[in-house]
Each structure stands twice: as structure tokens, then as C-alpha cells.
Amino acid sequence: MLLVDDDPxxxxxxxxxxxxxxxxxxxxxxxxxxxxxxERFAPDLIVLDRMLPGIDGLEVFRRLRERMSTPVILLTxxxxxxxxxxxxxxxxxxxxxxxxxxxxxxxxxxxxxxxxIGEFTPESVLEYGEFRxxxxxxxxxxxxxxxxxTVREFDLFEFLLKHPNQxxxxxxxxxxxxxxxxxxLSTVTVHVRRLREKIERDPRSPTMLTTVWGVGYRFTMxxxxxxxx
Amino acid sequence: MLLVDDDPxxxxxxxxxxxxxxxxxxxxxxxxxxxxxxERFAPDLIVLDRMLPGIDGLEVFRRLRERMSTPVILLTxxxxxxxxxxxxxxxxxxxxxxxxxxxxxxxxxxxxxxxxIGEFTPESVLEYGEFRxxxxxxxxxxxxxxxxxTVREFDLFEFLLKHPNQxxxxxxxxxxxxxxxxxxLSTVTVHVRRLREKIERDPRSPTMLTTVWGVGYRFTMxxxxxxxx
DNA sequence: GGCATCCGTTCGCGTTCCGTAAGACTTGCC
DNA sequence: GGCAAGTCTTACGGAACGCGAACGGATGCC
Numbered sequence: 001m002l003l004v005d006d007d008p009x010x011x012x013x014x015x016x017x018x019x020x021x022x023x024x025x026x027x028x029x030x031x032x033x034x035x036x037x038x039e040r041f042a043p044d045l046i047v048l049d050r051m052l053p054g055i056d057g058l059e060v061f062r063r064l065r066e067r068m069s070t071p072v073i074l075l076t077x078x079x080x081x082x083x084x085x086x087x088x089x090x091x092x093x094x095x096x097x098x099x100x101x102x103x104x105x106x107x108x109x110x111x112x113x114x115x116x117i118g119e120f121t122p123e124s125v126l127e128y129g130e131f132r133x134x135x136x137x138x139x140x141x142x143x144x145x146x147x148x149x150t151v152r153e154f155d156l157f158e159f160l161l162k163h164p165n166q167x168x169x170x171x172x173x174x175x176x177x178x179x180x181x182x183x184x185l186s187t188v189t190v191h192v193r194r195l196r197e198k199i200e201r202d203p204r205s206p207t208m209l210t211t212v213w214g215v216g217y218r219f220t221m222x223x224x225x226x227x228x229x
Numbered sequence: 230m231l232l233v234d235d236d237p238x239x240x241x242x243x244x245x246x247x248x249x250x251x252x253x254x255x256x257x258x259x260x261x262x263x264x265x266x267x268e269r270f271a272p273d274l275i276v277l278d279r280m281l282p283g284i285d286g287l288e289v290f291r292r293l294r295e296r297m298s299t300p301v302i303l304l305t306x307x308x309x310x311x312x313x314x315x316x317x318x319x320x321x322x323x324x325x326x327x328x329x330x331x332x333x334x335x336x337x338x339x340x341x342x343x344x345x346i347g348e349f350t351p352e353s354v355l356e357y358g359e360f361r362x363x364x365x366x367x368x369x370x371x372x373x374x375x376x377x378x379t380v381r382e383f384d385l386f387e388f389l390l391k392h393p394n395q396x397x398x399x400x401x402x403x404x405x406x407x408x409x410x411x412x413x414l415s416t417v418t419v420h421v422r423r424l425r426e427k428i429e430r431d432p433r434s435p436t437m438l439t440t441v442w443g444v445g446y447r448f449t450m451x452x453x454x455x456x457x458x
Numbered sequence: 459g460g461c462a463t464c465c466g467t468t469c470g471c472g473t474t475c476c477g478t479a480a481g482a483c484t485t486g487c488c
Numbered sequence: 489g490g491c492a493a494g495t496c497t498t499a500c501g502g503a504a505c506g507c508g509a510a511c512g513g514a515t516g517c518c
Contacts, residue, residue, distance in 0.1 A: 065242060065245070066242075069245075069246045069250065069331065069335065071332060093332060116332060120392055120401075120405075136394075136396065137396060137449075150476085151442070151444060152475080152476070184478065186477085186478070189495070189497095190477075190496090190497090191476085191477095193495095193496065211494095213486080214485090214493090379463085379464060379465080380465095381464080413467065413468095415467070415468080415506095416465085416466055418506070418507075419507095419508095420466090422506095422507070440505095440506070442474070442505075443475080443504085
């Protein structure tokens with residue numbers, strides 16, 4: 001994947017998120033470098049800022065288009081609806097308005113790639129202990145009984161199920177699940193509490209989604225062989 | 230493959246994509262040239278713009294059909310919904326609304342070719358729970374009783390039946406069922422409502438075509454084994 | 459031409475969910 | 489025990505969301 005943005009801060013944050021999402025990321029700081037890199041690396045996807053020094057982003061986009069059919073996600077400073085439409089009309093595969101949440105970017109990237117590979121191939125179902133979680137159906141169940149989780153709760157639970165027996169600080173969760181680089185940490189606290197209310201047998205004394213004092217939270221299942229202990 | 234479009238920019242972008250996809254592309258700029266080229270090259274597929282100088286695209290299509298059974302993908306102008314219907318009724322193999330993403334075009338071309346090479350058998354009848362849906366006859370029925378669905382409702386229902394137990398955002402549906410890259414999402418909302426009115430026993434509290442808050446819609450049948458629960 | 463159908467859009471209303479703040483409680487440390 | 493920092497609990501306002509109803513326009517049919 002190729003990431004083109006002239007702002008080093010944006011580029012750094014975005015690429016670190018994308019790498020955390022399992023992508024190999026090349027970077028370019030201007031239009032010329034972008035074209036060269038696209039030629040040399042033949043990336044499977046390009047994230048392109050529309051405002052670039054030197055050659056304009058849209059112009060870069062057109063030149064790319066002449067040579068390859070690589071999917072392109074456009075980034076733009078002001079998120080007016082017209083620009084979005086103009087971008088899509090020009091043939092971009094998706095569009096993201098700055099400032100964007102890094103998580104949003106990762107989601108879009110995944111979505112575009114999924115689209116270009118094969119439409120709607122369902123994600124595999126997560127099974128852990130008595131829990132079953134189907135990401136494509138967005139259904140979570142304990143012992144065959146469906147849990148009605150909200151969007152945030154589901155995302156949080158999904159993340160924890162994918163990384164059991166591991167401690168995450170509130171900041172970690174805010175970054176990965178919420179996609180925020182800053183924000184009120186109590187947001188996490190409250191959502192953890194709400195999630196406990198729905199998945200724990202006795203929410204007052206949680207056994208699975210436990211607090212690691214001074215550090216954060218950890219999801220462990222009793223009865224399930226622990227990776228560490 | 231033969232590409233017929235009077236707009237040089239569109240033709241250039243599209244054909245470069247198709248060539249990148251491994252296709253051999255001939256081009257024609259108007260109806261006469263199209264008919265001549267079709268005769269001479271005997272392409273295995275034709276991409277045909279509906280709006281052409283001289284002879285109208287649909288007319289070209291009819292004349293083509295008189296002589297050969299080559300698959301045809303129609304390109305229609307934005308928003309002209311009934312053009313699309315007319316096109317499909319006339320026997321086009323697929324349609325694509327302008328402005329389209331070139332990638333989308335390549336995907337459709339591949340899909341149509343796969344279909345036409347693979348088998349001539351009409352699409353198989355979908356059966357799911359008490360529902361029966363015949364895509365080629367465009368007939369949907371619940372428990373043997375025919376449901377009078379409109380074109381949109383049928384398309385939507387067909388897609389949902391083909392992908393049960395999976396959540397789709399309004400955007401997903403707008404892109405796949407409507408073939409739009411952008412547009413008013415409430416269009417989907419309203420059509421889901423109308424479809425519910427016809428397939429749900431109690432449309433006020435739907436049990437099959439359910440809303441997943443903050444995400445989208447999911448079709449699940451009671452009585453049919455669910456993926457998770 | 460007149461009628462009916464279908465489609466996309468708009469607006470108001472009720473509901474759900476989220477983030478935050480504030481106070482009570484717990485834990486670790488002295 | 490007393491203190492401070494960290495965590496839990498509860499409550500609330502606002503925002504986002506989905507729904508229903510209705511409208512205007514386009515099209516096809518008689």
C-alpha cells in the first residue's frame with residue numbers, strides 16, 4: 001500500500017495505524033514521489049491526499065489512472081459534499097475528509113480491498129469459550145443466547161475476543177477501538193462497565209473482563225486454557 | 230471486446246482499465262462504427278453507451294441482437310432509473326450507471342463473461358425458508374403465495390436472500406443493489422420499509438429483515454439455522 | 459389525456475446511544 | 489488509619505439514528 005501525504009504528522013499517524021492493521025506501507029511526500037513509488041512498488045492500494053505541493057493530488061490521480069487500475073482512496077482538507085462527489089465521479093474508490101479518524105481510514109482501506117477482491121466474503125466466526133461472535137452478522141452470543149450489544153460494545157468485545165489474555169490500557173483501547181488519538185479516558189471506563197453488565201454473570205465482581213489496577217483491562221475466560229498461566 | 234462511447238475521456242479511461250485487466254479492447258465512437266466493428270471483430274462482449282450521437286444506443290443494441298447473441302453491458306446516464314429497467318427488459322446482460330468507477334466496470338465485465346462462458350442455464354431459483362424467488366422469471370413468493378414486488382424491492386430482496394445472516398450498511402446496499410457510488414442513503418431506508426410491508430408478518434416489528442442499530446440491515450429467517458445463535 | 463404506479467426525497471417525531479461529569483467507592487502507599 | 493490516585497457507578501443532555509408519512513415527478517398503461 002502507498003500512502004501519499006505531505007504532512008509528516010498525518011502520514012506518521014496514519015501509517016502506524018495501517019501497519020498495526022497488518023498492512024505494508026510505503027510513503028511518499030509529494031506527487032512526483034508518489035508516481036515514482038507507484039511505478040516501482042506496484043501497491044495494491046493507494047491513499048492519496050488531494051492537496052499536495054507541486055503536482056495537485058487530483059492530477060496525480062489522473063496520471064495514475066492512465067497507467068494502472070490500482071484502487072485509490074482520496075483524502076481532502078474540507079469535507080464538503082461537492083468535493084466528495086467530485087472525487088467519486090473522477091473515479092476514486094473511496095473518499096475521506098480531513099480530519100479523519102485513523103480507525104476510519106483502516107476500515108475504509110479494508111472495505112475497498114474487500115470490494116476489489118471479492119464482494120462480501122463473510123468474516124470467520126470467533127469462538128471463545130461459551131462465546132460466539134460473528135463479525136459479518138454482528139451477532140454476539142453467550143451459550144447460544146444472543147447478547148444485544150450496541151455498536152461500541154460490539155467493537156470493544158470483538159477486539160477483546162481477538163486479543164485474549166492481554167492487558168490494554170484505556171489509551172490503547174481508545175486508540176484501537178475508538179480510533180481516537182486523544183479523548184476522555186472515562187469513556188472507556190463506562191463502556192467497559194456497560195459491556196460487563198451484558199457479558200458477566202455477576203457484573204459486580206467480574207471474572208472475565210477484569211481490571212488490572214493501574215494498568216487497564218484484560219479479557220480472560222475461566223475454563224479456557226490460558227496462553228500464559 | 231468492443232467499447233462504444235462517444236466521450237473520448239470516458240472511453241480512454243475505461244479502455245485503459247480493461248486492458249490492464251487483460252482484455253483486448255476495440256473502440257467505437259458512434260452507433261454505425263459500433264455495428265461495423267461488431268461485425269468485423271466478432272467481440273466476445275460489448276460495452277455500449279446508451280447515449281450516442283446518430284443512432285441511439287438502445288437502437289444499436291436491438292440491431293446487434295438481431296444478428297448476434299454477444300453479451301452486452303449497457304452504460305446509462307445518472308439517475309435515469311427506468312432506462313436501466315428498459316435496458317434489462319430489452320435483454321442487456323448488465324447495466325452500469327454513469328458516472329461509474331472503472332474498477333466497477335472491470336468487475337462487471339468479468340462477471341458477465343464468467344456467466345456467459347460458464348453456462349447458459351438460467352439463474353437457479355432461490356429457496357430460503359418459506360420464500361421462493363425466481364430471478365429469471367422475477368417472481369417472488371412466500372408459502373406459495375406470490376408477492377407483488379416492484380423492481381427495486383425485488384432486487385433488494387434477491388440480494389438479501391443471497392446473503393442471509395449478514396449485515397449490510399445502507400451504503401453497501403446502495404452500491405450493490407442500486408449500482409450507485411453515492412447518493413441519498415434514506416432511499417435505502419424507505420425501500421427497506423416498503424419491502425418489510427410485503428414480506429413481514431407484522432411490518433411494525435420485523436423479525437426477518439431487521440435493523441442493526443448504527444450499522445445497517447440484516448436478513449435472517451426464523452426457523453432457519455442461524456450462523457451464530 | 460387521465461389515471462395509477464413506482465421511485466426518490468424531505469420533514470417531523472420518537473427512540474437509542476454515546477460521552478461526560480460528579481460523587482462514591484476501592485486500592486495501594488505512607 | 490489516613491491520604492491520594494485510580495476505578496466504579498449513576499445520571500443526564502445532546503446528538504445521531506431510524507421510522508413513518510407524505511409529496512412531487514416520472515413513467516407506463518388504458
